[in-house]
Amino acid sequence: MPVHYGSGSEPFYLIGHVGRLLWRYRAELAPLYWLAGCLLAGSWLHKVHPNWWPLIVLAGIAGIVVLAVRPAKVLARFPLLERWRVRVWGAGFIAFVTQWLTAATIHGATAGPMESFAIIGTGVFAVPWLWREDRRRLTRVRIIRDHFPDTADAAGLTGARMVSAVMDKWGWTARIKLRRGQTYSDVVKALPELESALGARIGGTRAEPVTDDASQFTLRLVETDPHAQPIVWEPRAVPVVGKSRASITQPVTVGVFEDGAPITVPLLRKHVLIGGATDSGKSGLLNVILARIAECGDAIAWGIDLKKGMELAPWSSVLQILATDNDSAERLLQAGVDELEKRAEFLMGRGRREWYPKFDAPQLFIIIDEYAELSKKAQRLADSISRRGRAVAVVLLIATQRPTQKAMGESSALRSQMNIRFCLRVNERPDVDLILGVGKLSAGWDATKFDGPGKFFVSGPGMDTPRRGRAYLITDADVTETATTYARPGSAADQLADTAGTGRPESRSQRLSGGPETIGAPATVSGPEMALWATLRDAPPEGVTAGVLQDATGKGRAWVYKRLKAGQADTTIASPSYGRWRAVRPPAGDPCRPARRQHRPDPGRRHRRRPRQPATRSLTVTVHGLSQSPGISRAPAR
Ligand SMILES: Nc1ncnc2c1ncn2[C@@H]1O[C@H](COP(=O)(O)OP(=O)(O)OP(=O)(O)O)[C@@H](O)[C@H]1O
Numbered sequence: 001m002p003v004h005y006g007s008g009s010e011p012f013y014l015i016g017h018v019g020r021l022l023w024r025y026r027a028e029l030a031p032l033y034w035l036a037g038c039l040l041a042g043s044w045l046h047k048v049h050p051n052w053w054p055l056i057v058l059a060g061i062a063g064i065v066v067l068a069v070r071p072a073k074v075l076a077r078f079p080l081l082e083r084w085r086v087r088v089w090g091a092g093f094i095a096f097v098t099q100w101l102t103a104a105t106i107h108g109a110t111a112g113p114m115e116s117f118a119i120i121g122t123g124v125f126a127v128p129w130l131w132r133e134d135r136r137r138l139t140r141v142r143i144i145r146d147h148f149p150d151t152a153d154a155a156g157l158t159g160a161r162m163v164s165a166v167m168d169k170w171g172w173t174a175r176i177k178l179r180r181g182q183t184y185s186d187v188v189k190a191l192p193e194l195e196s197a198l199g200a201r202i203g204g205t206r207a208e209p210v211t212d213d214a215s216q217f218t219l220r221l222v223e224t225d226p227h228a229q230p231i232v233w234e235p236r237a238v239p240v241v242g243k244s245r246a247s248i249t250q251p252v253t254v255g256v257f258e259d260g261a262p263i264t265v266p267l268l269r270k271h272v273l274i275g276g277a278t279d280s281g282k283s284g285l286l287n288v289i290l291a292r293i294a295e296c297g298d299a300i301a302w303g304i305d306l307k308k309g310m311e312l313a314p315w316s317s318v319l320q321i322l323a324t325d326n327d328s329a330e331r332l333l334q335a336g337v338d339e340l341e342k343r344a345e346f347l348m349g350r351g352r353r354e355w356y357p358k359f360d361a362p363q364l365f366i367i368i369d370e371y372a373e374l375s376k377k378a379q380r381l382a383d384s385i386s387r388r389g390r391a392v393a394v395v396l397l398i399a400t401q402r403p404t405q406k407a408m409g410e411s412s413a414l415r416s417q418m419n420i421r422f423c424l425r426v427n428e429r430p431d432v433d434l435i436l437g438v439g440k441l442s443a444g445w446d447a448t449k450f451d452g453p454g455k456f457f458v459s460g461p462g463m464d465t466p467r468r469g470r471a472y473l474i475t476d477a478d479v480t481e482t483a484t485t486y487a488r489p490g491s492a493a494d495q496l497a498d499t500a501g502t503g504r505p506e507s508r509s510q511r512l513s514g515g516p517e518t519i520g521a522p523a524t525v526s527g528p529e530m531a532l533w534a535t536l537r538d539a540p541p542e543g544v545t546a547g548v549l550q551d552a553t554g555k556g557r558a559w560v561y562k563r564l565k566a567g568q569a570d571t572t573i574a575s576p577s578y579g580r581w582r583a584v585r586p587p588a589g590d591p592c593r594p595a596r597r598q599h600r601p602d603p604g605r606r607h608r609r610r611p612r613q614p615a616t617r618s619l620t621v622t623v624h625g626l627s628q629s630p631g632i633s634r635a636p637a638r
Pocket residue numbers: 230231276277278279280281282283284285401453454455470471472473474
């Protein structure tokens with residue numbers, strides 16, 4: 001229907017305009033609205049329901065009780081109630097309105113001095129309301145919004161307008177609508193001009209694209225920098241009851257974003273790259289992540305620190321293995337490759353695609369501080385882990401200064417395999433694309449501007465906008481405390497202590513210098529589940545007893561029987577004779593399951609390996625002169 005504009009529409013336009021203003025400045029006009037609301041409600045109640053006053057009293061008491069109890073749902077909806085001053089103000093306000101409405105219901109809203117009381121009360125409660133810090137900031141944001149067309153014009157973004165703005169403790173964030181044809185790249189280029197036009201401090205504005213709308217972007221002005229001071233390390237609170245360890249299946253918190261929000265990063269089956277110039281805080285961030293790994297009961301770590309253990313040695317009570325020279329690093333990485341192959345075969349036998357870390361089948365992190373120092377052979381092994389380890393939860397956590405093609409190995413595809421990438425301060429702009437991926441620099445992820453250690457951009461699943469973060473500052477004392485709290489039996493430190501106790505010749509310095517004993521025979525990590533499966537799979541035709549399975553897994557009778565029962569139910573395990581079991585091949589045609597095995601009776605043999613398929617890799621892993629069956633992989637005792 002056509003709309004006719006003429007003299008007749010002017011009153012409606014005026015009413016509409018006033019209505020919009022009353023709504024827009026509702027926060028500032030709120031005291032007047034309270035006053036009008038009370039007078040109207042008091043008159044109506046007195047006239048229609050003069051005996052409802054007990055209900056008003058009850059409602060008032062209920063409101064004050066809610067303020068005192070602060071239920072979580074109410075706090076989530078009104079976070080300001082966290083502040084005691086707001087609660088005191090709210091309780092006083094509710095008490096006053098309750099009393100006034102009760103009296104107005106009984107005697108009338110205009111009886112005696114009722115109107116004067118209402119006006120005085122409104123004035124008293126309006127002062128703190130209007131004086132609120134965030135209210136003043138909000139008013140400022142509104143002024144900025146009203147003037148934004150001029151600001152945009154001055155910055156060369158003529159036609160851009162602010163569609164919404166919210167403020168927080170550290171500044172404000174606004175959604176900006178660009179003029180047709182303007183792009184986010186124009187905004188990135190115009191940021192210094194925008195800073196000048198807004199009168200902000202240098203580096204105080206941030207722009208982030210809005211992924212589902214190219215005509216908009218998010219503009220953030222940081223007035224008080226939450227990253228100005230180091231962020232104090234927050235260890236996981238150890239509960240008195242309940243789970244004492246966290247799980248790697250949950251994201252871990254490594255610092256805070258600029259708006260004060262915690263930075264939570266998913267580490268489950270993820271390779272992690274940390275890149276940054278010297279003194280940018282790489283080792284600090286590595287320590288924070290390692291501390292989070294230590295807190296998790298279903299994750300373990302091996303470390304490679306070619307700075308003679310300078311960075312990782314304080315974690316030796318948590319790390320299962322610590323390699324400090326290239327020889328031992330190569331052996332460690334080879335053990336990592338062996339482990340991932342065992343896991344892959346285990347999964348294949350079960351028809352599963354991914355490893356779900358559990359306390360007895362943990363995710364394995366191989367931590368490498370300064371990747372570029374690794375030998376070519378070690379880099380090739382790391383490359384192999386990066387390509388094949390993710391699904392089986394054998395992952396890399398790498399720190400490096402410049403992940404150039406040269407530093408990462410000539411044939412390396414490793415960089416592209418990194419799922420989570422942290423970019424701390426870099427000296428040269430192209431390094432941003434090296435660390436975070438091509439195109440990130442032009443998309444606004446300029447990490448050359450970071451002005452303190454520990455500040456970074458992080459990219460990964462769900463983290464595709466350049467939000468600035470800062471890692472917790474974990475001090476040496478924090479590291480010692482965390483490493484002591486979460487010390488693992490069988491760790492590198494324990495092996496050292498054992499060596500000292502047994503009077504073996506290796507000294508601490510020899511261990512840390514990376515002699516063969518540094519990594520000894522690495523404790524494999526696959527755990528009792530895998531040991532059970534391998535023992536059943538390698539069992540002779542007549543099967544093995546529960547006792548054999550208990551020895552192989554290190555688990556109790558109940559644990560073994562539970563799994564045997566489940567295996568019989570899904571027909572992966574059979575019982576050829578009473579009290580004996582072995583794995584049976586699943587139906588032919590299923591590539592994930594081995595085909596039915598032809599056994600020739602050989603009663604003289606108890607544990608003979610079954611004949612291999614030509615394509616199947618040998619499961620016998622030789623590590624540092626020890627031949628290990630994956631079936632007897634030792635899980636870290638907990
Ligand atoms: N999150 C942080 N907050 C504040 N200061 C930090 C943070 N992380 C590291 N630092 C400080 O920055 C300095 C350098 O840190 P770090 O050794 O981690 O840098 P790096 O990049 O590993 O250096 P290099 O490449 O020389 O090993 C240290 O003095 C450390 O205390």
